[in-house]
Amino acid sequence: MVDEHVRERVLDAADRLYYARGIQSVGMDELRLVSGVSLKGLYGVFPSKAAIVLEVLDRRHALWTHGVTERVARETAPREKLLAIYDFLADWFLDDTFRGCGFINAFAELGSIAPAVAQRAREHKAGFQEYVARLVAAAGADPALAPQLSILAEGAQTTAAIAGTGEAAGHARRAAGILIDAAMPA
């Protein structure tokens, strides 16, 4: 099996397992079992579990970024682009594997003992905030709107994760609509 193929299989399985059950709760043996890649194979392609964790986070960031931008790009009006963020969240919350933001989860679990994990989480959140800020700027709205919308998206994710329901996306969307109206030139 080619190295790239092995990497994909491992990262796929690792992402699913780590996201569903937490990173520390999933051992290398289970990753071997689920990925179908032997321990020797795992350590042939990755130097350590820590390295796998970081790559999983990088992939997840790319996937999230792609998902959001794709959903936003389907709208044309600046106001609708901003609201599309919450439509993306609404769809995600309905996925029955949804268990909150993987970066918040990883940060909570490992942030204080694995600086590289904390850094990825910070970068991920900062990247999203900058993206929202660009959309806000493109809409010609007050720049103060951007962190407000980001916080709404953040809160919707944790609320949906813990409650186990997707309602939070709708609540956040309606709040966002009000905040946008207040921050947009008439």
Next chain:
Amino acid sequence: MVDEHVRERVLDAADRLYYARGIQSVGMDELRLVSGVSLKGLYGVFPSKAAIVLEVLDRRHALWTHGVTERVARETAPREKLLAIYDFLADWFLDDTFRGCGFINAFAELGSIAPAVAQRAREHKAGFQEYVARLVAAAGADPALAPQLSILAEGAQTTAAIAGTGEAAGHARRAAGILIDAAMPA
């Protein structure tokens, strides 16, 4: 040493350690060291680590509830009571031991493998949401305001935790002001 005194010392140390570094990263041996209670003493008062974790969460819920209600009670106008939530958060975020909401952290780390932990997190969040709903009702505002304010508070906590700064409280407070104005009778 009386049992109640031992319990307090253990729970104090456990809360500090678990919150700062994560639950799975703190062993019973370190808890013994920091609390100053021998292993035999620990297991004399608590049946297991899992039981300690649940009691820590219960204490943290009581502390949070007391902190918020106390801060809200300092205000008299309904609108100011709602905004006081974010002032409470602002103070908390400045505490240099702040590392996000302990319930979100515990849920992320153990929610999917320890149902009792997930349940405490759900109850904690539901309790807060009901509290906000009561404040909203007392203010005579649209009930839809309540989940919006809860989501803002939630988002502020994770944003502040990961960013490592307290700005999110102010952003959430300003957003809350706008949402309140939109939901309150003129």
Next chain:
DNA sequence: CAACTTAGAGAACGAACGTTCTCAAAGCAA
């Protein structure tokens, strides 16, 4: 076929975990 390389299964290793046990010291009752 023979020689060599590769790869997988799983044993092995050292460390850490939660929990229990041992043992010696200390306190107390008589």
Next chain:
DNA sequence: TTGCTTTGAGAACGTTCGTTCTCTAAGTTG
């Protein structure tokens, strides 16, 4: 004092973890 109970320190136990090693079987090359 003598006997009994309680306590703390820490060894011990069984398990799990991340990582490495061994061995065997299969594949490849000449």
